[in-house]
Amino acid sequence: MSTLTKVLERNVAEVEKRADLTEGRYRLGHHLMPPVGWLNDPNGLCWFKGKYHVFFQYAPFEVKGGLKFWGHYTSENLVNWKYEGVALYPDSPYDCHGVYSGSALVDEDKLHLFYTGNVKIDGDYDYINTGRETSTLHVVSEDGIHFSNKEVAVSFEQYPEEYTCHIRDPKVWKNNGTYRMVLGGRLKGDHGSVLFYESEDMENWKLTGTLTTSEAFGYMWECPDYFELDGQKILSVSPQGLRREEYRFQNIYQSGYFPMKEDGSVDVQDFREWDMGFDFYAPQTFTDGKGRRILIGWMGMPDADEEYTNRTIKEGWQHCLTVPRELKYKDGKILQYPVEEMNVLRRDRTSLKDEKGVMELCMGTDEGFDLVLDEIELKDGRFQVKLGGMMIFQYLEKTAQIEFHGAAGAGRTVRKAKTDSLKSLRILADTSAVEIYLNDGETVFSTRYYPDQEKIRLKISGGKFKGNIWNLNRMLFTK
Numbered sequence: 413m414s415t416l417t418k419v420l421e422r423n424v425a426e427v428e429k430r431a432d433l434t435e436g437r438y439r440l441g442h443h444l445m446p447p448v449g450w451l452n453d454p455n456g457l458c459w460f461k462g463k464y465h466v467f468f469q470y471a472p473f474e475v476k477g478g479l480k481f482w483g484h485y486t487s488e489n490l491v492n493w494k495y496e497g498v499a500l501y502p503d504s505p506y507d508c509h510g511v512y513s514g515s516a517l518v519d520e521d522k523l524h525l526f527y528t529g530n531v532k533i534d535g536d537y538d539y540i541n542t543g544r545e546t547s548t549l550h551v552v553s554e555d556g557i558h559f560s561n562k563e564v565a566v567s568f569e570q571y572p573e574e575y576t577c578h579i580r581d582p583k584v585w586k587n588n589g590t591y592r593m594v595l596g597g598r599l600k601g602d603h604g605s606v607l608f609y610e611s612e613d614m615e616n617w618k619l620t621g622t623l624t625t626s627e628a629f630g631y632m633w634e635c636p637d638y639f640e641l642d643g644q645k646i647l648s649v650s651p652q653g654l655r656r657e658e659y660r661f662q663n664i665y666q667s668g669y670f671p672m673k674e675d676g677s678v679d680v681q682d683f684r685e686w687d688m689g690f691d692f693y694a695p696q697t698f699t700d701g702k703g704r705r706i707l708i709g710w711m712g713m714p715d716a717d718e719e720y721t722n723r724t725i726k727e728g729w730q731h732c733l734t735v736p737r738e739l740k741y742k743d744g745k746i747l748q749y750p751v752e753e754m755n756v757l758r759r760d761r762t763s764l765k766d767e768k769g770v771m772e773l774c775m776g777t778d779e780g781f782d783l784v785l786d787e788i789e790l791k792d793g794r795f796q797v798k799l800g801g802m803m804i805f806q807y808l809e810k811t812a813q814i815e816f817h818g819a820a821g822a823g824r825t826v827r828k829a830k831t832d833s834l835k836s837l838r839i840l841a842d843t844s845a846v847e848i849y850l851n852d853g854e855t856v857f858s859t860r861y862y863p864d865q866e867k868i869r870l871k872i873s874g875g876k877f878k879g880n881i882w883n884l885n886r887m888l889f890t891k
């Protein structure tokens with residue numbers, strides 16, 4: 413181990429020693445968060461030798477983001493998590509300005525991680541066309557905890573001419589014995605795009621093609637993912653630079669997917685956003701030991717400080733990941749729903765009746781709850797769930813929306829989604845995060861929120877439904 417690695421290791425251990433994952437009003441009960449400092453994208457998601465591995469973009473020294481490491485959680489059941497410490501340090505000439513995002517491939521009993529090493533050259537550069545060197549790096553592990561030396565899989569010098577310096581976030585998979593990789597990119601002229609590579613040995617990678625849209629759909633596509641779901645080929649990307657609209661692209665950056673056509677092309681008309689809430693970006697998927705395609709997203713948003721002050725900054729940490737969501741493909745859309753393992757956290761069920769068309773109950777905000785409403789029949793086309801005076805979910809005239817009132821929104825106001833119907837609703841609420849699933853996950857809103865009352869009145873009104881609500885135990889976090 414180099415002296416630099418040792419120094420970084422010691423310093424991370426020092427700041428983490430003081431961190432307590434259960435201390436703080438807004439520390440979460442069933443969402444993965446950083447021990448200390450800042451978290452962004454989920455990385456290297458996989459099922460390896462009987463364990464789930466969730467790595468994440470981690471800036472332990474700076475709560476508002478900074479030098480990126482890979483933090484690491486493992487779990488056997490998606491509800492009890494062990495924090496394994498930092499897996500990758502920015503300690504090589506190829507990643508000294510950040511161990512950026514990437515993915516995992518389990519192959520022949522080994523865990524391979526591919527990621528972007530970020531290097532910024534000192535000087536008068538724009539860091540778009542010049543001044544940045546981002547190579548694709550590769551490490552291997554036998555046990556999922558200790559990793560080999562870093563090897564360069566694709567050096568920054570090998571990327572095609574027509575691209576700026578912004579090429580990153582490898583997603584790697586294996587298909588018919590060939591290793592394949594997709595990278596996100598920014599073409600010169602501000603045009604988001606992806607690059608496809610293949611390899612026979614994971615060492616020598618050949619560019620096989622690039623994919624974009626005829627008119628620019630944003631200037632950069634970050635964090636691409638490629639997978640097949642029930643026979644449909646899907647390309648997921650996180651575009652930056654789309655113009656905001658009332659019902660679409662409401663956040664500063666987006667993430668969504670294209671169902672790919674037979675000829676391998678994509679059409680902007682088919683792009684569907686993964687999530688309509690305030691906090692969702694850079695998701696990644698993987699297949700687990702049960703054959704499920706699972707998605708985890710970053711429940712946060714880059715560069716959003718102007719509109720929002722995250723209240724957990726005061727507690728010395730920022731952001732979390734979504735709960736793992738199982739994906740299914742139905743009628744041209746992907747449904748996302750919390751993995752069934754989340755149900756083991758449920759306790760104290762209350763069944764809900766809608767006899768008078770209004771139902772009220774009181775919930776504590778120091779732990780999570782899980783509200784499930786099925787067979788909703790609307791009266792007057794409107795349905796509402798109020799979470800105290802601070803947050804309202806509403807469905808009216810084919811529009812679903814969440815809105816904040818007062819301090820709980822920390823600067824946020826409203827997010828909307830066009831949705832033809834409302835048949836079922838699930839609100840998975842944590843101490844400072846809410847995920848709302850409509851129609852079995854056809855539309856999802858994910859958002860952080862900051863309740864400032866110890867108890868809130870939950871008021872459900874607008875029609876008939878069958879329902880249950882549970883309090884949720886906290887997931888177990890061990891170090």
Ligand code: FRU
Pocket residue numbers: 452453469480512513514528580581634635693694714
């Ligand atoms: C997305 C992203 C990635 C990059 C990483 C750096 O949020 O910008 O493109 O690899 O974060 O932390």
